[in-house]
Amino acid sequence: MPGQEGNRGITQRHTQSPAEQHCSQGHNEVFCSHPLGMASGSTKEQPNLSPFYEIPRLVWNVLNQYLTVAFAVLFKMWQHCKAWCRFPCHGHSSQRNLSVNAEVDMLLYCAKKWKGEALRARQMRKAYEEVFLKYHIKSVRPVKDDSYSALRAVLFQVFNQGIPFPGWMKETDILKLPEKLLYSQGCNWIQQFSFGPEKYAGTKVYGKLRRCLEVFKKEWTEICPSKDPAKRRKLCKTIFSDEAKERKLYEAIKFLMLYWVIDGYENIKEGHNLPQFFNLLFSRDTSSDPLSFMINHLNPIGDTTGVEQVEMFLVGYTLEVKIKVFRLTKCSTEKCQVFYPEDYKCDWHEICLVTEDDRHYNIPIITK
Incomplete structure (x- = not known):
């Protein structure tokens, strides 16, 4: 019928081809190569370009990974270099590495260390x-707080003041003392001597002791003849920023202390008169003879404990110096100021220390 044919024509005019349906779905991102009104069979296919777009992206991802690793490695190297630069090269000391620091105002030092209103803090502020x-102590040199503290404070002043080499060390070759004690006096137990945290050296002890004594003698005989205080200060700065050298110096002093304990013990057995502190030293159960003294009191120095009061007498006696100590815990008593040893000789040079606990010592600067 004419009406039906007209309707079919309208229906055909409004029926979309598959290509038209594909393009009308709103997928704007997809390229449509089918022009409207064309049959699907006459569509000309376009080449697939997606692999060419993927290549730059893959290359960038690989480069990004390499760059990330490279930057991480460079950052790590920079950190290591920065840490390494904190340590001075040999011969170039740094102020922060000095074991004896520059002078500071004593009351400011006290105020910084002893804050608050606790009883101990108030007592220490009053004592300072x-x-x-x-x-008339206006300033102090803070000394590194470890188990070498007392020996460090004493030896620094000996070198800084240019105190002469002890008389008995000029008459005796101290480099031969380890072998002398072994072969002449049969003290083979010296093999148990420990060098700070190094517990046992065995037969190597004699060579190690000799090297310590060589450094000790060399440094003392080189620095003390200098009449220039500025030069001595410079040399002290070099010595007391070298931890390995310092340890040799202190271990040499420990051995020389042991030498005098052995000598004193033999003299007491023979009935000779000795300074009073020797009797006090040998009256202790823990140091009734040289071996027990070495094991219980000398070996721990530089490792677990410092120099005790009785040993301070021995330090002064060995180095031939009069050690004057201001004991802050004994202020307002007659024991505030003491000397080690008490029976010092009149020609010995004097050095001064200040202590809060008879273990750790600082160096006071007295204004006259």
């Missing part, structure tokens, strides 16, 4: 103020 006023 009393020493400041009574003994």
Whole structure:
């Protein structure tokens, strides 16, 4: 019928081809190569370009990974270099590595260390103020707080003041003392001597002791003849920023202390008169003879404990110096100021220390 044929024509005019349906779905991102009104069979296919777009992206991902690793490695190297640069080269000391620091105002040092209103803090502030006023101590040199503290504070002043080499060391070749004690006096137990945290050296002990004594003698005989205080200060700065050299110096002093304990023990057995502190030293159960003294009191120095009061007498006696100590815990008593040893000789040079606990010592600067 004419009406039906007209309707079919309208239907055909409005029926979309598959290509038209594909393009009308709203997928704008997909390239449509089918023009409207064309049959699907006449469509000309376009080449697939997606692999060419993937290549730059893959290359960038690979480069990005390599760059990330490279930057991480460079950053790590920079950190290591920065840490390494904190340590001075040999011969170039750094202020922060000095074991004996520059002078600081004593009351400021006290105020910084002893803060608050605890009983101990108030007592220490009062003691510092009393020493400041009574003994004219205006400043101190803070000394590194470890188990070598006492020996460090003493030896620094010996070198800094240019105190002469002890008389008995001029008459005796101290480099031969280890072998002398072994072969002449049969002290083979010296093999148990320990060098700070190094517990046991065995038969190597004699060579190690000799090297320590060589450094000790060399440094003392080189620095003390200098009449220039500035030069001595410079040499001290070099010595007391070298931890390995310092340890040799302190271990040499320990051995020389042992030498005098052995000598004193033999003299007491023979009935000779000796300074009073020797009797005090040998009266202790822990140091009734040289071996027990070495094991219980000498070996721990530089490792677990410092120099005790009785040993301070021995330090002064060995180095032939009069050690004057201001004991802050004994302020306002007659024991505030003591000397090690008490029976010092009049021609011995004097050095001064200040202590809060008879274990750790700082160096006071007295204004006259």
